[in-house]
Amino acid sequence: MGYKVAVVGATGNVGREMLNILDERKFPADEVVALASRKSVGQECSYGDKTLKVKALDHYDFSDVDICLMSAGGTVSKEWSPKIAAQGAVVIDNSSAWRMDPDVPLIVPEVNAHALEGFAKKNIIANPNCSTAQLVVALKPLHDKAKIKRVVVATYQSVSGAGKEAMDELFSQTKSVFTLDEVTTKKFPKRIAFNVIPQIDVFMEDGYTKEEWKMMMETKKILDPKIKLTATCVRVPVFVGHSEAVNIEFENPISDEEAREILRSAPGCLVIDKREPGGYATPYEAAGEDATYISRIRTDPTVEHGIEMWVVSDNLRKGAALNTIQIAESLINRKLLQAKKKAA
Known part of the structure; x- marks a missing residue:
């Protein structure tokens, strides 16, 4: 029995990635429909070796759609x-x-798939912020072992997290720098080419940005409300892939060797951690990959039980499209969702 799947926003970066991943993972779909706003009607999207014509969201009948x-x-x-x-x-x-x-359950399947049980209250499941998703994948197995008290994280987030226009802006600004043309800024508050911007989303009254607030609140909801987390979120001139420098303080003792071994066997994690030049993951290697890469695992000697690490992931995949499809797979695997009609 296959499912009918609709992808809303199919012409965007994440929507296109969703279609790619549905095909890659051989998701049990009998039918996939690409939907977007009226201005995108008729555009074409790839789904494996098929081409889907985009239909209008506001005229679509969802009565036979499963997901x-x-x-x-x-x-x-x-x-x-x-x-x-x-x-x-x-x-x-x-x-x-x-x-x-x-x-509404907020889900990262490797971390809290059990929370899917309550989805029927609104029939809506939320996918977390891209920077939160990769963080909690790395934190969960360590939290299970030694109980996390506090996390300090600084992010290095790629422009694709701000959409296609942001990617175009980085490209055009970089080109302008090399051709000595005027660098124009539209999407970002400051120039992004050969620069970093310590602001993602709007500022809040306490001085944090909305992106930083999301990381704090979402980590509590997904992992543990007792965890204290503070974040500084920074946009960097990278096209795809978010990186995070993560400092963790635990309640119980944990060595860097223990942390490394735990993460090596944790779902969704891939440890690349040689203490030599190049013995770590960067966004370049993570782009197009499903794993959350973890490197630079070391003891923080300034606190009683502290570990530092470097976490990298493809924000369009694990941070968005892949996690969304993994949620759908979890619904099916846990027998929480039946297809509305049987395949002919």
């Missing part, structure tokens, strides 16, 4: 996710619109 993968931004999701869910499709949303709703 809707939503990647069209928070405003669209706020309006449409409840309507789609009311027609019986399970919505797995990639925006921030539903993440902190107490009736």
Whole structure:
């Protein structure tokens, strides 16, 4: 029995990646539909060796859809996710619109797949922020072993996290630098080419940005409300792949060797940690890969039980499209979702 899957926002970076990953992972779909706004109607999207014509979201009947993968931004999701869910499709949303709703599970399958049980309250499941997703994959096995008290994280986030326009801006600015043309800024508050910007999303009253707040709140919801976390989120001139320098303070003793061995056998983690030049992962190697790469694992001697590490992942995959599809797979594997109609 196969499922009918709708991808909303199919023409965006993450939507296209969702279609690629559905095909790559041989997701049990009998039918896949590409949806977007009216201005994108008729555009073509690749799904394996097939070409899908984009249809309009606002005219689509979801009554026979089993799973809707939503990647069209928070405003669209706020309006449409409840309507789609009311027609019986399970919505797995990639925006921030539903993440902190107490009736909506916020899921990273390697970390808290058990929380899927409550999805039927609204028929909506939230995908976390890209920087949170890779972080909690690395934190979960260590938390199980030695109980995390506090995390300090500095992120180095690629421009693809801000969408296609942001990628275009990095490309055009870099080109302008080399051709001695004027560097123009539209998407970012400052020039991004050959620069770093210590602001992602808007500033809040306490001085943190919304992105930093998301990391704090989402980590608590997914992993443990008792964990204290502080973050500084920085945009860097990298096209794909988020990196994080992570400092963890534990309640119980844990050595760097123990941490390394635990992470080597943890789901979704890949340890690349040789203490030599180049013996670590960078965003370049992580791009196009599913794993969360962990390097530079070492003891922090300034606290009683401290570990430092470097965490890298493809933000369009584990941070968005891949995690969304893994959620759908978890629903099926846990027998929480039946297809509405049997394949002919």
